[in-house]
Amino acid sequence: MEHIAPALLQWFGQNRRTLPFREDPTPYHVWVSEIMLQQTRVAAALPYYERFIRELPDIPALAACPPDRLDKLWEGLGYYRRVHSMQQAAQVVCREYGGQLPADYDKLLALPGVGPYTAGAIASIGFGLAVPAVDGNVLRVFARLYNDPSPITDPAVKKTFTRRVMDHQPPDAPGDYNQALMELGALVCLPGGAPLCGSCPLAGLCQGRRAGTARSLPCKPQPKPRRVVPVTVALVRRQDTGEWLLQKRPAGGLLAGLWQPPAFEGERLDAPGAAAALAAMGVQTDPDSAQPLPASRHIFSHVEWQMTGWQLSAPPQQPPEGCVWAGPEQLQTGYALPGAFKAYRKFLLG
Template sequence: MIEWSDATIKEFQTTLLAWYDANRRDLPWRQDHDPYHVWVSEIMLQQTQVNTVIPYYQRFMASFPTVEKLAQAPEEQLLKAWEGLGYYSRVRNMQRAARQLLTDNGGQWPHTKAELQKLVGIGPYTAGAIASIAFNQPEPAVDGNAFRVFSQLLEIDADITKPQSRSLFEEVIRKIISKDRPGDFNQAIMDLGSSYMTAKNPDNEHSPVKKFNQAYLDGRLDEFPVRSKRLKPVDKQYFALVIETPGGFLFQQRASNELLAKLWLFPLVDADQLKESHPELNATTIIKAVEEKFVSETEIQTELQLIDTPIVNHTFTHQKWHVTLLYAKLQEELDLSHFSGKVVPVKKFATLAWPTVQKKLWQAFKKRQIQLF
């Protein structure tokens, strides 16, 4: 790992911040230094591209302009506002943290990284971002961009997937961060990692910090950052039951301890579990087994049929779902007394908080309808 002299650190700060002043991205959450705005944007930006986040952020702020509004929001409204961003635990934790701010802090934001990390869902990166941008604290904000940028600048060969590496990077960056403009410094690193020093198709030849990039100068860019291979997502097989009644389609709300908790989907039957309990199943008997399992759990009787739609695939961080659609059209309304769901007419679909996989299921089914009718 390269260590910079004080003179090099000063030159780097000057070069980076001059470039940032001239080229900073015009983003809605950069119009001020309000900690609420910084917080919401940083949580949204986790695992999500900036261009995707911008309209979500604007709509979210229109609906929940203050910590108080966020704390008081009905969960259904909150999930609907987050619909499509994924990782729904983020917004649930935001609401918990908002309530924590009001009850424990009298609505006042902590100014230090250590105190900010006591709020639900705020980890070291988000705490560093808020502390530096909103409160001018010289705290690193170490995300994927910072890992990539500084590992290349200084040829840091620590594996960034290891938890202990974060402490190493924070220690290194704390020596380099501008004490006068820490928030701008961190945001400049974010912009640098999203422009010239991207993970794919970087343009280091024209980077404003090319002369400081030791990995580039040594021809070793492909060696940094050091990252262990990610585990392949586990394949999961499901049947989605598209059950149409005179009043609409049947939906089920996911349990609070399940993936996609509290979101609405077509009822799902775990095909893998079904095959484990019925090892003799084959293509001609499995639909009957799905019907039997569904009626045993819900007391809803159906006659399902396989429809000619492709299997719907959707990848989460640790799972990849492969969902087969089964369809039943019922002539009478359902008795839902033993079922944790409801029948929803098509015109009311927009009131439900749907995950992306449910949108895919509905689109697949609609295409089949077009073919049918």
């Protein structure tokens, strides 16, 4: 196939979005942006990115940030494991590399939470190294460009696609080339069977377009059905101070280490059942105070929570181990609540 880089880079120069991490593409800025964008749209991530960089302008600041403050900066982005791994990696960078990311793909790849794509993005965009950065956008572009129906989730197929990506990469502009492919997938070669071929700089080279198969590519296996888990949420308000009870989740697993209202997974409890479950935690509540909360649901990657709940009042008491009482101001500024509990946030802040 004819080299795609000239047409692609010309298109990118004329159509690239102006983004803060492109205007100042230091390795740290590229890293933060790529971690945020793993599960978040660009428009939604931008205000978080700007606030994050403003408060944590370099790797030593990230490494030293108190965990609760770090979670608060990430609140609303979800998938908190991303930022926890990023802080672990920052601490490694401070210990081993003097607080600066290494200009070495393999060393970047060895950092916690840094996979092949992120390592490639940092190395190529931040350091100008000739390495691939192959994400879902790039896989989609190349599946259509080569009219290749191979399943892109197969590791061997990804390796083949990555070789093709590198066959076209200009050694003097690896960062722009990688960004141009990502941008093409984000703006033109769209997912969901809807490529905008009339706007594509590679339309004349695209074998999928020529064969009429572009809309059906790339091929992916059907996702496994999500496991549905009932969850009972308990909003417990202290009678004398108006504070709410928060519980810290375990250090491992889903929403690891985050604060939440008490929530009983795997159970749909009635009011007496919720009160009994709280009592088993060491929290006494007024048995006549229970008010039903609206039902809600939250979808994680492989799990769907179907939530119901109760609001209860509690007499003055010390919180049990792993719990705190928090007022609305503390909830606004000090404790990050996972997005799974978004439907109940208005009660806590009211």
